[in-house]
Structure formats: C-alpha cells, structure tokens
Amino acid sequence: MSSGSEIHKGGGGRRDPDGAVLVALGGNMAGDYGSSEALLEAALARFAQAGLPVVARSSWWSSAAWPDPTANEYRNGVAVVETKLTPLEALHTLFSIEAEFGRVRSEKNAARTLDLDLIAFGRAVLATDHLILPHPRAHERLFVMGPLAEIAPEWRHPTLGTTARRLAASASVGLDARPVSKKPRREPI
Structure with a gap:
C-alpha cells in the first residue's frame, strides 16, 4: 500500500501488472459534453491534475442500462493510473x-453522468466502511x-488469483458489453 511518499506505479515499461x-x-x-464518451474523455484529462496520471486506458465499451434496459446505454472503460x-x-x-462532472448520488443504479470506481490498488485487500478493495463486484462485470x-x-x-482475460471470459453481468470506440492506449504492463 502506498505510504503517500512513494509513487504507486500502475503501468508502463516492465512494471508488474x-x-x-x-x-x-x-x-x-452526457451532461454539457454532448456525449457520454466526450464526458469520459474530459474526466480522464482531469485525472492527472488530481494526482492520478493515466498511463493506459481501454477503448470505450457500451452496455445496456440496468435494471432499466430502456434507459440510455452506458459507456464504460478502464484506466491504469x-x-x-x-x-x-x-x-x-x-x-x-x-461531483465536478455533475454526478449526484441518489438511488442505487440511477442514471449518472460519471461513475468512477477504484477497482484495485496494487495487491491491496481492504474492507472498511468506505472502501473495499479489490472492488467486490468488478470481476463479475x-x-x-x-x-x-x-x-x-x-x-x-x-484475492481470486485469476487474470483479467479469464475474468472477462467468465463474467456474468453485462454480457451485452462490447467495444465501440477509440483503440486502447497502453504501454505494456
């Protein structure tokens, strides 16, 4: 776990994934951004200013809203910081x-401008009132x-010891998810 004085490296070069x-x-x-993708791109740009520089990012994926599939589709992606x-x-x-991008936390699974989840922080395993790492449901999605x-x-x-590739192949939620735009940017991690 980071002590606050060391850099917790998320990717690039020969670093450990x-x-x-x-x-x-x-x-x-979309808020004021015209599209969910434009809003997500703007949020990514904000990460570095906030002390979370992006070293790799996925393409954008689309999936039906849940539990109301008639709502706007979601755009999703993952960044390594x-x-x-x-x-x-x-x-x-x-x-x-x-909050800067207009997120209002109301009811669970409500439509939202921006949802940011901390999925993993290195090998940290935490369970507090405010944070569970790794994210308790990410591996299913x-x-x-x-x-x-x-x-x-x-x-x-x-905690599971399973690779991202295998978890993607065995996911049980959001099975309609598919890449829709922008090739991923990455350095090998």
Missing part, C-alpha cells in the same frame, strides 16, 4: 471528480473486465 491502480469509468448521461495518494485519498479524489483485459490481460485479481 499486479501492481496496477485500476479505475473503472462509466456513465449514461499512477499515484502518490493512499487508497482512501484516491477514492475521495475520484468522488470529487465525479464484462463492462469492467473486458476493457481491463484490453490493457492488462495478465493482471491478476488480488
């Missing part, structure tokens, strides 16, 4: 970015594991 700091991005309301922040500081930073497998196929889930 299991040390990745992973953030899932999603949304199905580097940070000097602790896991809890990173989570609060993500919440601040969500194709709209998270599919994008992750694009940029870090050999990343291993900290």
Whole structure:
C-alpha cells in the first residue's frame, strides 16, 4: 500500500501488472459534453491534475442500462493510473471528480453522468466502511473486465488469483458489453 511518499506505479515499461491502480469509468448521461464518451474523455484529462496520471486506458465499451434496459446505454472503460495518494485519498479524489462532472448520488443504479470506481490498488485487500478493495463486484462485470483485459490481460485479481482475460471470459453481468470506440492506449504492463 502506498505510504503517500512513494509513487504507486500502475503501468508502463516492465512494471508488474499486479501492481496496477485500476479505475473503472462509466456513465449514461452526457451532461454539457454532448456525449457520454466526450464526458469520459474530459474526466480522464482531469485525472492527472488530481494526482492520478493515466498511463493506459481501454477503448470505450457500451452496455445496456440496468435494471432499466430502456434507459440510455452506458459507456464504460478502464484506466491504469499512477499515484502518490493512499487508497482512501484516491477514492475521495475520484468522488470529487465525479461531483465536478455533475454526478449526484441518489438511488442505487440511477442514471449518472460519471461513475468512477477504484477497482484495485496494487495487491491491496481492504474492507472498511468506505472502501473495499479489490472492488467486490468488478470481476463479475464484462463492462469492467473486458476493457481491463484490453490493457492488462495478465493482471491478476488480488484475492481470486485469476487474470483479467479469464475474468472477462467468465463474467456474468453485462454480457451485452462490447467495444465501440477509440483503440486502447497502453504501454505494456
């Protein structure tokens, strides 16, 4: 776990993919950005200013809204970031970015402009009132594991020990998820 003085490296070069700091991005309301993809791109640009520089990012994926499939489709992706922040500081930073982009936390599974989830913070395993790492449901979701497998196929889930590639193949939620735009940008991790 980061002490706050070291950089927790999430990717690039010959770094260990299991040390990745992973953030899932999603949304199905464009806000003032014209499209969910434009909003997600703007959010990614904001990460570096907030102490979470992006070193790799997936393409954007699309999936039906749940539990109401008649709502706008979601756009989703995953980013690998580097940070000097602790896991809890990173989570609060993500919440601040969500708020900047118009996220209002109301009912569970409600439509949203921006949803940022801290999926993993290296090999950290935490369970507090505010943060559970790794994310307790990410491994079930194709709209998270599919994008992750694009940029870090050999990343291993900290508690399951299974690679992102295999988790994507065995996902049970969001099975309609598919890549729809922008090739992933990555350095090997």
